[in-house]
Amino acid sequence: MLTFLSGAVFTDLYKDKIYNFWVIPGLLAGIITAALGGLESLLAAITAIAFSLVILLPVYLFKGIAAGDVKLFMTAASFMSVQDTFSCIILSFLIAGIISIFIIFLKRKSRKKRTIHFAVPVLISALFIIGGTL
Numbered sequence: 001m002l003t004f005l006s007g008a009v010f011t012d013l014y015k016d017k018i019y020n021f022w023v024i025p026g027l028l029a030g031i032i033t034a035a036l037g038g039l040e041s042l043l044a045a046i047t048a049i050a051f052s053l054v055i056l057l058p059v060y061l062f063k064g065i066a067a068g069d070v071k072l073f074m075t076a077a078s079f080m081s082v083q084d085t086f087s088c089i090i091l092s093f094l095i096a097g098i099i100s101i102f103i104i105f106l107k108r109k110s111r112k113k114r115t116i117h118f119a120v121p122v123l124i125s126a127l128f129i130i131g132g133t134l
Contacts, residue, residue, distance in 0.1 A: 001026065001079040001130070005123045008072050012119035018068030023075050030078025048077040048085045055089060069118040076126050084129050091125035092118070 004026030008018045027049070034045030052073045060070050073092075077085040096116050103116065 001030065001076060001126065002123075004029070004075055005072070005119070005126055008068075009117070009119040009123050012068075012117040016115075016117070018066070018072055018119055020071070023068070023071040026075035027071075027078050030075060034078065044081060045078050048080055048082045049074050051082050052077040052085050052089065055086075065118055069122070072119055072122055076122060080126075080129065088122070088125045088129045091128060092121040095121035095124050 004022050007022040011022065012018050031042070031045055031049075035042045053070065056065065056070045056073055059065050060067060073085075073089065076088060080088065096118060099121065100116055
């Protein structure tokens, strides 16, 4: 999972886009890994994926995040439980809020577009969740 998230962070930072090249294989790897753990594990992964879609679709529709970010969360969710997925989503938005405060202050006088590369908070939150810190 961390390989796919790291690749998405790289392309998000340098190309302002999360490519399906990182998302789709990551999602498939998560589903296959869950399937190897048995039917219960597969159902848990599918439930976590669906949960992330249901939670994040309204955020996407109101232009809070981009479609690539939703797909990236679904990829991360394929490796996590629903509870971990929910924690990852909440933590990602908190981290993004902290990053946005720094961006506002650093680019205060600039007329440049102020954006957050949301793949970064997703990766950081996944590291915290998978690492068992939170």
